Amino acid sequence: MTTRGDHEALTVEQQLAILQQKLVQAQRLTALGELVSTTTHEFNNVLMTILNYAKMGLRHKDEATRDKAFQKVLAAAERASKITNSVLGMARNRSESFEPTDLAKLIDESLVLLERELRKYRISVETHFAPVPAACAVGNQIQQVVLNLLINARQAMPDGGRLIIRLEQSADGDTVDLTIRDTGCGIPADKLPRIFDPFYSTKQGPDASGKGGTGLGLSACRHIIESHRGRVRVESTVGVGTAFTIRLPVYHAPPVVVPNVAASQAHCVNRA
Numbered sequence: 001m002t003t004r005g006d007h008e009a010l011t012v013e014q015q016l017a018i019l020q021q022k023l024v025q026a027q028r029l030t031a032l033g034e035l036v037s038t039t040t041h042e043f044n045n046v047l048m049t050i051l052n053y054a055k056m057g058l059r060h061k062d063e064a065t066r067d068k069a070f071q072k073v074l075a076a077a078e079r080a081s082k083i084t085n086s087v088l089g090m091a092r093n094r095s096e097s098f099e100p101t102d103l104a105k106l107i108d109e110s111l112v113l114l115e116r117e118l119r120k121y122r123i124s125v126e127t128h129f130a131p132v133p134a135a136c137a138v139g140n141q142i143q144q145v146v147l148n149l150l151i152n153a154r155q156a157m158p159d160g161g162r163l164i165i166r167l168e169q170s171a172d173g174d175t176v177d178l179t180i181r182d183t184g185c186g187i188p189a190d191k192l193p194r195i196f197d198p199f200y201s202t203k204q205g206p207d208a209s210g211k212g213g214t215g216l217g218l219s220a221c222r223h224i225i226e227s228h229r230g231r232v233r234v235e236s237t238v239g240v241g242t243a244f245t246i247r248l249p250v251y252h253a254p255p256v257v258v259p260n261v262a263a264s265q266a267h268c269v270n271r272a
């Protein structure tokens, strides 16, 4: 339990750091809640497909119809398993510590979670993934960033558009760079400096899929990327679209320590 005295003992910077941490957690729960409702709907649709084709297979005794029914059931069941794997990946499978992280896999899983929504708004997705090394990241947090950016991009294109996702290693080899580009409404130059501020939003509350409007998405993204010692950059042109680029450090395995070397290293550390 915290007491008033405890708070007084904390510096303003410490209190701010605690609040920022809580903000990221709260935003994550909101994002998770929104996704649970989207994916539950989608899962239910897949179950309906399975039920209907299973009934069709039972009703029709001819081999051709039964084959078709089985194929449909199989395809739907595979999709259902992709959905549950993606939700599980987001909800609990990844650790909360910095680990070698496969960003391409993480993006693919995020796209599965949003596939239905993107289809509904007639948004096509192009992915250009160069072979990249693992990033040094907390998988859960980076997925939160990716989902926020994808949802913002979707919301910027209410009448459809293109989502172009690029993954490549930086020229100097130090970072893995992810760019999420949309062909949406764009952001006016005078608004651009404010978009990362907490509670800054131009949306009139949640949209038809229950997302958006709090103004916490990008603020949480910035906090997460900064805690990864990464960078986030945005370019936007009104009427043309917006591109967010996040740069994350490449994961470097800790050096293998030979006992003698360890001793000399320890010596170096003591001397420093």
Ligand SMILES: Nc1ncnc2c1ncn2[C@@H]1O[C@H](COP(=O)(O)OP(=O)(O)OP(=O)(O)O)[C@@H](O)[C@H]1O
Residues within 6 Å of the ligand: 148, 152, 153, 156, 182, 184, 185, 186, 187, 195, 196, 200, 201, 202, 203, 211, 212, 213, 214, 215, 216, 217, 218, 219, 242
């Ligand atoms: N891809 C984009 N295209 C156009 N405008 C954008 C884009 N991404 C962000 N914005 C602008 O930045 C604002 C802040 O975004 P942010 O994600 O922080 O909040 P939000 O989407 O409004 O609400 P939520 O907290 O639910 O994410 C948005 O309201 C919008 O005006």
Ligand SMILES: [Mg+2]
Residues within 6 Å of the ligand: 148, 151, 152, 212, 213, 217, 218
């Ligand atoms: Mg948002």
